[in-house]
Amino acid sequence: MSLRKEKLTFVLKSLNYGGIERLAFNLLNFIAQRQDLSIDLVVGWGKGVYEQEIPDNVRTIDLKIHLENRIKSYISLTDKLTKYFAAENPNYIFSYLPIANICSAIAWSLHHQSSKLILIEQTLLFNDLVKLQGYRHSVKSHLKDNTKNSLFSITLPLAMKLWYPQVTAVVSDSLGLARGIEKGLNLKPGLIKTIYNPVIDKKVPIALEDSIAHPWLTSPQAPVFISVGRFAPQKDHFTLIQAFFLLRKKRPAKLIILGDGELRKQIENLVDELNIRSDVDLPGFVKNPYPYLKQANTFVLSSLWEGLPTVLIEALASGCQVVSTNCQYGPDEILENGKYGWLVPITDTSALSKAMEHSLESPIDRTLLKQRANYFTVKRAANEYLQLVGLSTE
Template sequence: MQKQHLAIVLKNLTGGGIEKRTLQLIRAFQAQDRPCQITLVLAHAVGECLAEVPEGIKIIDLGLPYESRLTDLFWRLLPALTQILRKLQPDVILSRLPCFNCLTVLAHRLGGGRSRLVLSEHTLPFYRLLAIEKGYTTTQTLPGLLPKIMLPLMQWTYPQADAIITVSQGIASELQQSLNLSEQQLTLIYNPVVDDNLMLQAEATVEHPWFQNADIPVFLAVGRLAPQKDYPTLLKAFAEVVKTYPAHLIILGEGELRSKLERLVQSLQLGNVVELLGFVTHPYAYMVRAQALILSSVWETFGTVLVEAMACGCPVIATDCNYGPREILANGQYGTLVPVGDTQALAAAMVEAIAHQSQSPPDRQRLQTYAQTFSVNAAVDRYAEILGL
């Protein structure tokens, strides 16, 4: 059987969820011996996950400046992507560009348009993200040209794709309403998260001294140090927790808010019980040992870290934000949901997790069994079907 050529378009290979899930998908295709040749097309070939690209995968670097602003990247990406797609002429294109999938549609058309084109949406539309993060109540008041043209551009380009994959029902509903898409144009495939590799990495040792004392619980948060994750609310909630019980908090992740969060840790007098350990490629061994994983986000589009934690048998506490946590946790059946930005509710949930530990310890096996709903094997067959591989 002749191999089909699949081109996967990504921004880069930093250690975010989209990048990790893409590599898991590639490894799964290889493990199943799918008859396809895979090329990774990157806007900029940088990131912690570059070293994890499986053998046999070709990488094409479009060479765009890594620190480009979103608006600069938007205008530079189109001609570069058009040129490479015209040259490659792959059988199938899978575009996993947060905010910029519409550019892949344009590049596909300008490059000849003979490939099957599948868009994979992992986040809110660009104009919605800007409105949320900048505090605007309506996207119409956003400054600049790009936010104003993005919605009509998406409404024109997205229907031209052969298929659109979303990672949560919330994102599917958002796209359906804002882009006037039908249910038939959207396919829900949960992120491929749980595989043998994850479970193997969860068995690694953790040398951190806080895990050597089982009498003092350690809470864990994993994610970028960015406004979306709302770590200030988590830190303020944890300051309330340690007034009642001795506890530790470890935050794994890196980002632009590190200095601000370090100052907040000191001002709350948490320097001896909170550590920001930076980015960790595989945080699963931490999850195995944690009292609970805390997701304090203002918004999510899926919440992969919740699935990773449950796969490791780690209880989870999450904000009931749009979108993902309520859907993943089955309306709270598999974890605790608290209101967004509610310091007291988050603190109370963490205190309850400590108080109930000795009386009714969490059923870690139940969490691990449920997490298989989000296994790589469950996702890869659906992806292969949509991609036509």
């Protein structure tokens, strides 16, 4: 009779396209190659683009809950997770649930605590977002949209402060975010562990070789800047476009922004107001940005906040020059305080424009950029997560 394999459970909000989901699947696909583990993927809503990427040896449990910022949905999630933990008794649990990680912690404690529960946090706390609202009115809109029930702003930090010290470990994706969570919740320093995101794997060289047909990149007539990200308040594309406008006054240049979202119309309006439509392209969402990054001169991140921006690592892996706001959190750690790219204050249009120009005039050796990206491998991250729960590593 064969012995029962130990069970590892991943808990995700949904299978929709998103940065957290992409990173979770990078880790899931790597660990699923092991023969000594039985793996479950528990999702709040089991329909989405990543449904086709679930490994054959991973069982999916769809809880059929649309996670919205309503107390009812979180009560339902906690109830279903409690029943799942009791029935399946997983040995290890990796929970990727912004805000709802607390549901995993409560369900885990109500079942029993023989499982090892790892909560993975990759976003700013509510109070950190509040501090940013003085910089950009759009951040206020973002906060309003994501905290419709004011109870979250009061109860969530209290619940995190109560439950987070009790679980096996809480992991953030940057040192800055770890310290920010500890300070924001008044937790013991060092309680939050840091494991950098699993980004680089054997698929990256293949993705880099995909062909693209964008004329600005295949037959360049001027330097090309590129940005990748949702058209959302967090990404602050308004500062990027205004910085590009200042640079465009000095020299020919092009700007491509890959992505889509709620602010597309406002971004298009700004491009038209500045009369730079012929030099700015907004082609929409692109599943594989690597060939664009490979061909562009400089990648620009203009975000107001991040956790550990994956796209910065992807840009480095492509050998692309990088300019980034020095936002909370992550860019300073990825770029080692400016060693591998240019860092500027958030919302500073002039500083961003000057850094973009410097990236063209004094580029960093592409080999060094690629070497830095190779620090953020899926294998490294997977081994650190496995070590955290006491499992053997490669």
